[in-house]
Amino acid sequence: xxxxGTRIPEWLTVxxxxxxxxxxxxxxxxxxxxxxxxxxxxVYRDKLPPCNNACGTNxxxxxxxxxxxxxxxxDAYALIKEDMPFPSVTGRVCYHPCETACNRGQxxxxxxxxxxxxxxxxxxxxxxRDVVKxxxxxxxxxxxxxxxxxxxxxxxxxxxxxxxxxILEKSPKAGGLNRGGIPDWVLPQDVLDREIERxxxxxxxxxxxTEVGKDVSWDSLKKDYDAVVLAVGLTEPNSVRAEGENKQGxxxxxxxxxxxxxxxxxxxxxxxxAVIGGGNTAIDCAREALRQGAVEVTMxxxxxxxxxxxxxPEDLHDMLEEGVELIHGKAVxxxxxxxxxEALELHPAKFSGAINASPITINKDVAAEKFxxxxxxxxxxxxxxxxxxxxxxxxERGSIKIDRFxxxxxxxxxxxxxxxxxxxxxxxxxxxxxxxxKRVAFNLDKALxxxxxxxxxxxxxxxxxxxxxxxxxxxxxxxxxxDMLNPTSRKKTQDEVILAFTEEQAxxxxxxxxxxxxxxxxxxxxxxxxxxxxxxxxRSNGLYKILVDYCKGCRVCIEECPTGCLEGVPELDFDAxxxxxxxxxAISPGLHGRQxxxxxxxxxxxxxxx
Amino acid sequence: MPAIEVQxxxxxxxxxxxxxxxxxxxxxxxxxxxxxxxxTCAGCGPSIQYRMTxxxxxxxxxxxxxxxxxxxANSSYLCTPYNVPWAHTQIGxxxxxxxxxxxxxxxxxxxxxxKGTFPNVICEAGDGSASDIGLASISGALYRNHDxxxxxxxxxxxxxxxxxxxxxxxxxxMTTFSPPGPKVPEAKTLYPKDLARMMAAGHPHCYVATAxxxxxxxxxxxxxxxxxxxxxxxxxIYTPCQxxxxxxxxxxxDLGRLVVECGLYPMWEWNPEKREYDYSxxxxxxxxxxxxxxxxxxFGHLHAExxxxxxxxxxxxxxxxGVQLPEALIKSADPKNQVNMAASAEAEAVAxxx
Numbered sequence: 001x002x003x004x005g006t007r008i009p010e011w012l013t014v015x016x017x018x019x020x021x022x023x024x025x026x027x028x029x030x031x032x033x034x035x036x037x038x039x040x041x042x043v044y045r046d047k048l049p050p051c052n053n054a055c056g057t058n059x060x061x062x063x064x065x066x067x068x069x070x071x072x073x074x075d076a077y078a079l080i081k082e083d084m085p086f087p088s089v090t091g092r093v094c095y096h097p098c099e100t101a102c103n104r105g106q107x108x109x110x111x112x113x114x115x116x117x118x119x120x121x122x123x124x125x126x127x128x129r130d131v132v133k134x135x136x137x138x139x140x141x142x143x144x145x146x147x148x149x150x151x152x153x154x155x156x157x158x159x160x161x162x163x164x165x166x167i168l169e170k171s172p173k174a175g176g177l178n179r180g181g182i183p184d185w186v187l188p189q190d191v192l193d194r195e196i197e198r199x200x201x202x203x204x205x206x207x208x209x210t211e212v213g214k215d216v217s218w219d220s221l222k223k224d225y226d227a228v229v230l231a232v233g234l235t236e237p238n239s240v241r242a243e244g245e246n247k248q249g250x251x252x253x254x255x256x257x258x259x260x261x262x263x264x265x266x267x268x269x270x271x272x273x274a275v276i277g278g279g280n281t282a283i284d285c286a287r288e289a290l291r292q293g294a295v296e297v298t299m300x301x302x303x304x305x306x307x308x309x310x311x312x313p314e315d316l317h318d319m320l321e322e323g324v325e326l327i328h329g330k331a332v333x334x335x336x337x338x339x340x341x342e343a344l345e346l347h348p349a350k351f352s353g354a355i356n357a358s359p360i361t362i363n364k365d366v367a368a369e370k371f372x373x374x375x376x377x378x379x380x381x382x383x384x385x386x387x388x389x390x391x392x393x394x395x396e397r398g399s400i401k402i403d404r405f406x407x408x409x410x411x412x413x414x415x416x417x418x419x420x421x422x423x424x425x426x427x428x429x430x431x432x433x434x435x436x437x438k439r440v441a442f443n444l445d446k447a448l449x450x451x452x453x454x455x456x457x458x459x460x461x462x463x464x465x466x467x468x469x470x471x472x473x474x475x476x477x478x479x480x481x482x483d484m485l486n487p488t489s490r491k492k493t494q495d496e497v498i499l500a501f502t503e504e505q506a507x508x509x510x511x512x513x514x515x516x517x518x519x520x521x522x523x524x525x526x527x528x529x530x531x532x533x534x535x536x537x538x539r540s541n542g543l544y545k546i547l548v549d550y551c552k553g554c555r556v557c558i559e560e561c562p563t564g565c566l567e568g569v570p571e572l573d574f575d576a577x578x579x580x581x582x583x584x585x586a587i588s589p590g591l592h593g594r595q596x597x598x599x600x601x602x603x604x605x606x607x608x609x610x
Numbered sequence: 611m612p613a614i615e616v617q618x619x620x621x622x623x624x625x626x627x628x629x630x631x632x633x634x635x636x637x638x639x640x641x642x643x644x645x646x647x648x649x650t651c652a653g654c655g656p657s658i659q660y661r662m663t664x665x666x667x668x669x670x671x672x673x674x675x676x677x678x679x680x681x682x683a684n685s686s687y688l689c690t691p692y693n694v695p696w697a698h699t700q701i702g703x704x705x706x707x708x709x710x711x712x713x714x715x716x717x718x719x720x721x722x723x724x725k726g727t728f729p730n731v732i733c734e735a736g737d738g739s740a741s742d743i744g745l746a747s748i749s750g751a752l753y754r755n756h757d758x759x760x761x762x763x764x765x766x767x768x769x770x771x772x773x774x775x776x777x778x779x780x781x782x783x784m785t786t787f788s789p790p791g792p793k794v795p796e797a798k799t800l801y802p803k804d805l806a807r808m809m810a811a812g813h814p815h816c817y818v819a820t821a822x823x824x825x826x827x828x829x830x831x832x833x834x835x836x837x838x839x840x841x842x843x844x845x846x847i848y849t850p851c852q853x854x855x856x857x858x859x860x861x862x863x864d865l866g867r868l869v870v871e872c873g874l875y876p877m878w879e880w881n882p883e884k885r886e887y888d889y890s891x892x893x894x895x896x897x898x899x900x901x902x903x904x905x906x907x908x909f910g911h912l913h914a915e916x917x918x919x920x921x922x923x924x925x926x927x928x929x930x931x932g933v934q935l936p937e938a939l940i941k942s943a944d945p946k947n948q949v950n951m952a953a954s955a956e957a958e959a960v961a962x963x964x
Contacts, residue, residue, distance in 0.1 A: 029647025
């Protein structure tokens with residue numbers, strides 16, 4: 001068809017008169033917005049890695065592992081400090097629920113997250129000045145009662161929010177359970193001292209030898225401070241309710257460790273020591289007993305076998321390596337001796353229901369067994385001492401009654417840590433107390449500012465299915481092991497048993513992280529796209545952009561994403577902000593569409609213009 | 611007039627993250643000579659290959675595109691996705707045209723008529739052009755050792771005309787020229803032409819290698835090695851065709867890996883200095899061929915004995931690469947240990963009605 005004599009409007013000359021626009025790197029081929037072929041659109045949606053989810057304080061574990069493997073240690077340390085005030089402590093003592101949840105555990109071996117955390121914590125300890133700064137002062141005063149994990153965490157977060165924080169601690173030294181419940185060969189005192197110094201650097205005042213109920217009353221707390229966080233912990237040891245338990249030579253686990261930790265211990269152990277209990281404190285007591293001069297240490301537990309014991313399996317293994325004997329399925333019914341313990345009377349026993357959460361049934365029909373000992377350490381849990389607390393805030397379990405935000409009624413008192421977690425099904429562990437302290441601190445801040453409080457966060461989408469990731473990109477690599485002292489020499493000293501990672505080991509171990517469900521800028525989607533319609537402006541996390549004008553929806557990027565953070569979403573689900581062509585779903589109509597628009601407008605144009 | 615020396619480019623070799631690294635994190639160049647908006651099918655394998663190749667070669671590149679998918683689908687309305695100079699040539703004259711471009715640049719630089727470094731001259735021929743119609747001209751270009759890289763993007767058929775058999779179509783592959791039927795149940799009876807080995811044997815002074823889109827960094831490194839090699843280089847790259855192979859589009863890269871893991875596409879390099887093959891490439895796992903075949907509709911009609919034949923063929927390829935064959939793969943080469951493809955009964959029924 002000849003166009004001779006036809007006047008072609010300017011906007012129609014472009015594609016039809018043989019002059020086609022040259023493609024550019026920025027715009028692609030404007031003439032062909034192939035995005036209208038697409039029925040499924042790839043979108044980046046980060047999911048929660050199982051480690052972050054399992055962590056008691058929801059540390060951004062995937063995030064700091066990613067930074068460590070790229071050599072950005074200081075950034076990694078700053079990231080960990082958002083949720084965790086003392087990575088050097090938890091890097092040593094944590095029961096690492098993150099490693100239990102780690103997806104790599106289903107593939108070869110879980111990442112040694114705790115060792116990397118310790119590497120970062122030690123790095124932070126060596127810094128002249130900490131990366132964390134106190135917040136802009138807001139003129140409000142908060143008291144934190146107790147300087148254990150929960151109190152430490154709450155005080156730290158509140159100081160970062162700009163509060164003037166005072167910690168009240170009844171012992172002569174701050175640290176709470178971190179100092180009194182954890183032996184030196186797990187957590188050296190100077191590491192903890194340094195972390196306490198960091199708190200003081202944040203402008204927090206620590207009043208030691210100040211006990212609530214004795215030196216400070218409930219009413220004076222209420223009067224002197226805008227708000228209070230109660231993180232008093234469980235300080236009183238449980239008894240086993242055996243006959244003659246008050247005899248000399250019977251020691252309770254937590255005071256035993258606490259006195260050694262505070263340097264006020266007067267205990268001299270005999271050669272044969274029995275430890276009653278199967279938890280983590282019992283294990284620490286048994287290993288500490290060896291270091292205090294005991295020769296034969298025996299652990300007596302009600303649990304039927306080592307697997308049922310409510311403790312960290314690695315610690316149990318290390319304890320057995322040091323030569324502690326185990327007796328299972330037995331309970332102490334009497335402590336025999338003339339004024340001083342000489343032997344124990346044991347009867348077969350078991351839990352009547354769930355392990356460690358139900359009463360013990362003792363079989364008295366069987367003849368009692370005698371077990372000769374010089375000392376007994378009883379470590380069967382703790383309870384709180386709450387005489388100072390108004391009765392309305394006490395529960396039957398002996399803990400503090402709080403609402404789901406951590407608040408005591410409608411007062412400005414909040415409670416955190418073991419004192420509220422006892423019997424709630426939450427593990428009574430350092431990291432859980434830290435998380436509780438953090439969340440309560442944020443809620444306290446919200447309450448004082450009159451904002452709505454937030455209950456404990458519920459995870460939205462935790463990626464635990466390896467089929468959602470592409471395993472082809474992850475070769476098998478064994479876990480990097482932390483070196484340990486030899487069991488025969490270590491059991492006589494207070495030296496740290498587990499040794500730290502070197503820089504190379506930390507980077508190597510962090511490099512094993514799958515980065516489950518979270519974009520770690522691996523560039524794979526960018527590389528495999530056939531169009532290519534995945535643009536990369538800056539190569540750091542999550543800064544890829546899908547040019548939806550061109551994406552044909554082939555889903556190669558989704559299939560090939562190693563971490564599983566790319567997802568396909570049906571195009572019909574996008575209804576807001578999407579301009580569609582009549583036939584399909586391109587986000588903008590492209591040159592063809594614009595031309596169609598011009599043609600549609602043709603009729604309404606005045607004839608003169610044409 | 612004194613001759614001006616030709617300045618050539620040297621492209622750095624990328625670290626291969628699949629070998630030894632603990633996490634996948636390649637370091638890629640930023641330039642993008644191939645831009646979106648082309649009309650190839652969703653998930654197009656040749657297009658992935660084109661993109662990776664041009665990204666590896668950079669902005670100082672001249673592309674030659676003989677007739678094939680990457681010409682027909684990509685240059686309609688004279689609008690192409692190439693951000694670097696690109697020229698179409700006849701399907702039969704891929705080699706001669708490329709040789710001409712390379713020779714012309716050498717001459718122009720020598721005479722001072724072109725200032726600048728010698729461009730990367732890349733010919734992107736389909737397997738139709740490279741193994742059938744343009745074989746002679748490509749062989750000529752390689753023989754005369756012009757400084758260019760000739761790539762055969764091997765989608766194992768003539769795809770842009772509607773899936774016809776080429777000499778690279780594998781045994782058992784269904785195309786419109788090789789349909790399965792009562793007389794020929796396996797569809798294609800001939801084994802594919804061993805094109806890359808033919809080029810290595812016939813032109814031992816050239817760098818020759820095979821690659822697959824399933825191993826992107828390896829592919830880009832081979833492109834760079836070919837371009838860095840002074841003289842002609844030849845690459846054969848496996849590029850799945852979604853239309854012809856009949857598979858789900860997300861599996862494009864996956865098929866590129868599976869074909870290597872099944873031994874149907876041996877990955878090797880020909881070292882022109884030492885005059886020997888380098889068979890050191892090893893995929894992460896070895897798999898029976900059925901795992902590759904069952905993903906593709908074009909093999910849906912195969913019977914047990916045909917799959918066993920393909921396994922025998924794959925085993926020969928492994929042995930040629932000096933790989934010890936596991937017991938399972940030797941067993942798979944026996945038809946007794948194979949089962950018919952799920953669709954083979956239906957394929958037969960359809961064939962009977964025609």
